[in-house]
Amino acid sequence: MKNIAIVGLGNMGQALLKGMLNSKAVDRKNVIGIEKDKSKADFVTENLNVKVFDNFEALKNVQTIIIAVKPQNIEEVLEKIKKIAEKKIIISIVAGITVNFIKKYLKNSKIVRCMPNTPALVLNGITGVYCDIVVNDEEKEIVKGILSSFGEVIFFENEDDIDKVTALSGSGPAYVFYFIDALIEAGVFIGLSRENAHQLVKKTFEGSLALLAQTSKEPSLLKAMVTSPAGTTINALKIFEKEGLKGTIMDAVMAAYKRSKELGRG
Ligand SMILES: NC(=O)c1ccc[n+]([C@@H]2O[C@H](COP(=O)([O-])OP(=O)(O)OC[C@H]3O[C@@H](n4cnc5c(N)ncnc54)[C@H](OP(=O)(O)O)[C@@H]3O)[C@@H](O)[C@H]2O)c1
Numbered sequence: 001m002k003n004i005a006i007v008g009l010g011n012m013g014q015a016l017l018k019g020m021l022n023s024k025a026v027d028r029k030n031v032i033g034i035e036k037d038k039s040k041a042d043f044v045t046e047n048l049n050v051k052v053f054d055n056f057e058a059l060k061n062v063q064t065i066i067i068a069v070k071p072q073n074i075e076e077v078l079e080k081i082k083k084i085a086e087k088k089i090i091i092s093i094v095a096g097i098t099v100n101f102i103k104k105y106l107k108n109s110k111i112v113r114c115m116p117n118t119p120a121l122v123l124n125g126i127t128g129v130y131c132d133i134v135v136n137d138e139e140k141e142i143v144k145g146i147l148s149s150f151g152e153v154i155f156f157e158n159e160d161d162i163d164k165v166t167a168l169s170g171s172g173p174a175y176v177f178y179f180i181d182a183l184i185e186a187g188v189f190i191g192l193s194r195e196n197a198h199q200l201v202k203k204t205f206e207g208s209l210a211l212l213a214q215t216s217k218e219p220s221l222l223k224a225m226v227t228s229p230a231g232t233t234i235n236a237l238k239i240f241e242k243e244g245l246k247g248t249i250m251d252a253v254m255a256a257y258k259r260s261k262e263l264g265r266g
Helices: 011-022 038-048 057-061 071-081 099-105 118-122 137-150 160-170 172-189 194-213 219-226 232-242 245-263
Strands: 004-007 031-034 051-053 064-067 089-092 110-115 125-131 151-156
Touching: 004 011, 004 057, 011 031, 011 038, 011 118, 011 137, 031 057, 038 051, 051 057, 064 071, 064 137, 071 099, 089 137, 099 110, 110 137, 110 160, 118 125, 125 137, 125 160, 137 151, 151 160, 160 172, 160 245, 172 194, 194 219, 232 245
Parallel strands: 004 031, 004 064, 031 051, 064 089, 089 110, 125 151
Antiparallel strands: 110 125
């Protein structure tokens, strides 16, 4: 794989870098970072043994540039790389920034918009990807090789789907932690110690996902396996249904999708 640069070594930039190094998708001598915060740059150099620069000169020799800065910083980055980005693959993970927006600055680059999620930190992420029409199959393979180093990858044909990915799996870890936290509180509410409730809930999630991974059964069937007639589980599920929890979850994801489109720039 040719040289890669990551611009912005914050939470996500570092997660992606660690993923690429740990999975051996990239050798550390073939990757560089660009980061303006000196403490983060020093941290990456010392801990990951990767060269980090505070200017954009070093990008001249790379094939692929991953942009991992916050949306408010994207324009300054595009402005700085526009002269050297020609024909390079530009992978943006910046939420809401469209391919057209990036194209206004980088007319002749191969632009890829994607949305990873925080489990990328432990090489267990999932990334939705949309490639501009000019990105060819060989370049798509390069993109896949990079992104699959920290989890699964799904390519989408419509850019609008990336806003849906943002609402579902991009924000998804927050929903999962919200539900885990609520269950722990419920355990405390019925009289368990917080420590025991935490252990019980955490392992229940881990075990349920392991079960799901080992079967072709739909989640609704796995749910039915726990739900005996007139038993305890159906009494709990009845409350979820009465309170409209499923509808609430659908509304919440729709709200996130709408917000992602609202925030979008392009
Ligand atoms: N967190 C998530 O769950 C998640 C999931 C998917 C996608 N994303 C996207 O990932 C992107 C990064 O998020 P994050 O949480 O990793 O942000 P972050 O922790 O703030 O990291 C961004 C880093 O880029 C640096 N930076 C800003 N402008 C720069 C420039 N011109 N040159 C070099 N470095 C620059 C920032 O430095 P300063 O702090 O000094 O500004 C910061 O260290 C966002 O656009 C977000 O939408 C996040």
